[in-house]
Amino acid sequence: MVVMEGNGGAGRITIGVCVMEKKAFSSPMEQILERLRAFGEFEIIIFGDKVILDDPIEIWPNCDCLIAFYSSGFPLQKVQAYAALRRPFLVNELEPQYLLHDRRKVYEHLEKYGIPVPSYALVNREYPDQELDYFIEQEDFVEVHGKRFLKPFVEKPVNGDDHRIMIYYPSSAGGGMKELFRKVGNRSSEFHPDVRRVRREGSYIYEEFMPTGGTDVKVYTVGPGYAHAEARKSPVVDGVVMRNPDGKEVRYPVLLTPTEKQMARDVCNAFRQMVCGFDLLRCDGRSYVCDVNGWSFVKNSYKYYDDAACILRKIFLDAKAPHLSSTIPPTLPWKSEPVQPTEGLTRQGSGIIGTFGQSEELRCVIVVIRHGDRTPKQKVKLKVTEEKLLNLMLKYNGGKPRVETKLKSAVQLQDLLDATRQLVPPTRSGRESDSDADDIEHIEKLRQVKAVLEEGGHFSGIYRKVQLKPLKWIKVPKRNGDGEEERPIEALMILKYGGVLTHAGRKQAEELGRFFRNNIN
Template sequence: MVGLVSRTSFIQKRFCRFNHFGMGAQIAREDRRESVDGSQVSAGEPRGNGLFSFTGNLNAETSSTQGSRFVIGVCAMDKKANSKPMTEILSRLPRHTFSIVLFGDDMILNHPVEDWPLCDALIAFFSTGFPLEKVRQPSSRVCPGFNGAVGTIQAMEYVELRQPIVVNDLSKQNLLMDRRDVYRVLKEHDIPTPRSVLAKHHEANFIESDDYVELNGVRIHKPFVEKPVNGENHNIYIYYPTNAGGGCKHLFRKIGNRSSEFHPNVINVRREPGQSYIYEEFISTQGTDVKVYTVGPNYAHAEARKSPVLDGKVMRDAVGKEIRYPVILSTHEKEIAYKVCRAFGQTVCGFDILRVGNESYVCDVNGWSFVKNSPKYYDDCSVLLRQFLERALAGFADPYESMHSPTDRLLGNSSSMSLLDMGERSGADHGEDGRPSEMHSPGFHDPLDNEGQEEELRCVLAVIRHGDRTPKQKMKMLVTHRRFLAFYEDRVGQGKKKDLKIKTIKDLEELLAVSKQMIDQAAHSDELEKDQFKGICTLRDVLERWQLCGINRKVQMKPRAWTNDDQMTRLLVIVKWGGDLTHSGIQQAESLGQHFRQIMYPGGDGGLLRLHSTYRHDLKIYTSDEGRVQKTAASFAKGLLELEGDIVPILVSLVLKSKDADSMLDQSGSSAQEMILQVKERLHNILHRGDDCGLLRTNSSSRLVRSVAAALDVVEQPMKKMERMHKLLNSLKEQLTTFLDNDATEKAENAITATAFEREQLAWAYKPPSLERQGSETSVVSCLEPVADATEHRSTVSSAGARPKKPAEHMANKTHTRSNMDPSSKKKREPCGRETLEMMRERWAKLYRDFYSKKHNTYDLSKIPDIHDCIRYDAMHNAHLYLSGIRELLDISASLAHALVPQEYGIDVHEKLHIGTNMCRSLLKKVRDDLDLARGFNITHRLNPTFATTDHLIKSAHRSVRTRLYFTSESHLHTLLNVLRHSVTGQDENAPVSREAVKFVEDIPELCYMTHIVVRVFERGGYHSLDPQRFRVELSLSPGATGDPLTEFSPKEPLTVAPLKVISREGLTCQEFQDYICSVIAFGNSKPQPE
């Protein structure tokens, strides 16, 4: 009875504390002394796991509660309570004011709450194994699957019993266990979140398609994120669209140095019984995640780390800690931190934000979280925590009001000033212990006032051609069979006459089934003509041998004839495939990215990585819509940022694809096309006159560049060269036909003499390699491996049918000549990659048919670049087929292509400038804007120099670099180079390319794969901020992978990319370069002058 009266007195005094805050401190002391003297607690009552258990930080005197005004109870699992951040922060609290009691695991798990230690204020938060129900007030629901509650729910819980001041609101902590509640609270407080839907898969209105999910009319397109509603379930999946390669990324709690894995064959969302998921739009953050740590609503510390979405490799320092860098929050982000802290009642709280442009979105709220290994944060946190506790224990209605950090006090702000109102000063003006930070120290280097300093890199711009690719192929076929017509009508409706693009995996699978059925039927009848039968076989091979999801295969159907009652009778089927990046192209792009990292940025190999991970590197990558260009960009980024794994997550996370980017980097919609066609017509007329190439020289109103002149000298008689080339095309076609006939004869003979078991083995050997529906094409083997050699590895194929992931070592040796190739070593003849021998033969047969018109006795000059690309590809990747005539055809096609291709973008200077300015206008406008930004210091997100310590290996916290990478095709490189070297003003000295460099450019015969033009902007010290000399520009050019494909190529060592050479004139300023770009843009807007 005495104990009950005493406890009632205790609660009454606690209640009075909030109404008479002037006597709060005195009542608190009385409460503590009563419990210590034994008037409320018997001598044998447990007191927890010792009053203080910090090893090495506090002595026995500190552990005593005598002389302290307040007792703080730490009700958390030992692993968290004894962690370094907790120890560092609590040890900084003044000992004369606070004493600490650690409850300990045994007390928390095995004793009733009546036995738990008494305290004035309570620090309690959930971690694995923590019995939240024993500590918190009753809540409405617990998330399904949440296993945090241990034991039975007590009749009187600790907070209700003892009424301590709680640092983090326990009644709201259960909200954090359910992502539905988290998102609901965020939306109620107008905190931005990614667009999302909540789905229960048993719901009839939940729709899943290849590239989206839909619920109640709300559609979320891939890429999207799938999160379990259970906040403690960290198995999060990201699903990628089919046009990026498909598959999914599995994110999980760190295991060693891994935090995610890519699964190329997983395309469908999870459907676990009884589970619900949140589907939200994937927001690309350019490979960086930001975690925010609050201490009260007015203080927020932020750290950036490499996103697990990229490659899943965790970056760690020398002592094994994950590398994170402090960054400055924007005013908007500080407002978000304020709202999150208030909305969830969590004084000490961590949450994740996604940054995209100037917008930020909250994607997760974690509850109690501390920054690791930051003495400055420990100082700030301890001061703010002390202020909160003192005000709360004194009975203030809002303990957060007037909380201020040491920085705030040193800046001379009044106690009522919020850190939120301080803008960026709270994290940037003063350093640890109140000393001025680097930004205001005598040695601080203001990027806008670097008098007397050496020049510093500010910006890197690069326009880059894609890497080595497979030949682009197209087939057109008229079909009248009812199976094809029904397939079309099922998708567009009967009586409708519109084009059909077949994209979904389901439709492609059905089309594949239709083609197989017709082939099987034709084997027993003469229903199909020979050409149509071959076309359907090609359609089957394309759909069967190339993955059904991807970005390099297109199927279209166009209605061509119908009856009077609109019944469809004939369809044109168009199939496009190829043009994909080869394994050599992938290696070239990745190697070039690595080379960029090593030579383009300050600090050597690791300099760029530190810049990028610390928000001092503003990277944006733009591409056209072509698959090979996108894959080149992703492979380059992989090498640039030292990433690992599949390129699909890298492509989606780092590469910016949009209609604006596509129109900027794709020539198809260019206004220069009309003039290009006129120039091609002139070239056609000149070369078909039968004269020697001197006529082309005399027909040019300006001096031909040396590389074109040299190519014309090799060509001499173009008609005779093209005639010879046509014969060589026929020779290749006939050789491949012989191969096919021999293989067919061999297969028939083997089938006759083979046993049943051997016939089964033969069928397996001739069967194309099986593909999972969503198999990734980005590995070396699956991207481009000869099928014959792929069968050697079938023993290593998993039960799921996955292709082996190691590089193929199957091609001929480095020198591809018939003299050193042993035909006896040949195995079954199969081309490289997914192409069949029949498809390869048809590729050359089509070029043979299309190149020459017997009726008009003319040659189609547009096929010359195609012939050159095909023979170059076969010389490198199909040397193991021992085809004759490769060298001669390669030399002739190269000389003709070198003479024609540069001229297609203008024969004289006036044409070159008009075509160039019109084709590159959008790109030049973007470059102009990039240069404007490069000369400013308005970085949206940046490093926080106050918290950047020597442990981060950061020498110049102020340094920032912008990188803009534009990946495109050959046409943009030719036209851009033309407008840079030929002055639009008519005065060569105004062009940014020096006269000496023009000679180097003119000697380049071809802008090969991986050609790139680089613009770097440097800021020079010793000049006023408004002086044009302060920023200089350096232009460089590499003609790409220029090596001989027959003598310098190896599967293990693809053709190397030529080094960059500076081509800009000496002393070119950024202002001069921008002025020149503006004049080029204006020139493109003017009408071309008549000849």
């Protein structure tokens, strides 16, 4: 089946759409092709599945420009032969599309072009369950070629078409594994509490888990000068897909930083894919590319469809009719009102990277807001004399016996948790007496400190901090025997915790965010 669209006539540029029918007749593709057709400069030919799969390339339609990209069942090698025979202009080059099937090659290619990726290591097996000398698995980590990944970590199949990605959690958080997968109904992940060992039936990439605040960022390029970005709820959160009243997944346009815009340009150029989607992780003020998807369109964004059609028109005219003007007309053919000269092509997404006309970009938003509903702030106080805790205080206050210490960072709190675990007995005593009541109360408070520090499985946020204040100290001989030095023998430990958003607070924050996104101009 060959579908020819357009008014025909000499002088028109012929655009061949050589993709599987499921993609050719998808809503985003139809929206953009309809806009290209409205310019009156193009004849669009949709090849169809029968032509692509059954007919020899010699009788395929001839075209000036070719839109071709891989999806399930697509004969990429056959299309390459057609492109070599007819030599059309390719929007997305074909040879680099092989890279996208192998996550190892994707990461290697990204690194080759200096594009940041998460810290990772490869485990390559020639057959299932192959034992490898360089791969070690323990309860709370895996080690690959001497590089250790502490749980939580991510496990990805090297096959880019396999979307079963696993996240393994540490025993301190209860263990278990979360499986991420392509959306099935309203689910995008499933937690398996009893799965603790990693898979061994194939080859995998292991990489550090990067906390992103519960959102994923999807970036869509149309040429190296345009990038549209959207955020969605991460499947890591609870696996429930957030949908609007129409049943569509909720996504919000987001602004890319200048560094992220350069990354979008680099991805587009590195893989030689004009229209390209990739996944971005934002963690600790830095951004990383964790997947490249190839040809991808934004869904349900008419502004994006307008932008994409205008940019593709310019790409086609520059390639096949450079003598014709590719300037955007004052009135777009599918619109009745004129294009505003200052509107540019940046409004909905992260927009253009210095390609078209005048454009404006939101640089900052200053707001004064109050936090939503949260749990009460709580405090635990206890006097400690244990040497492990006193040494920890000295470690982080520069060895000064009379100076208090504040423990806030993940490393500091992990040191305190390790020390507390060694001090708390594994089981409670079944018999108590008045003589050891104080000791029991002390142990119970240490047990409470340990429970608070273990909460959540990893240290993030700002709702836990510990102060250690010296109360008593004595003079002891220096280790080298040269005089005396002060040494603390008792300190007051103050653990402050709580103030975490409740479900109601999270809902308040999300509603405020939705209101802000929908009403800001």
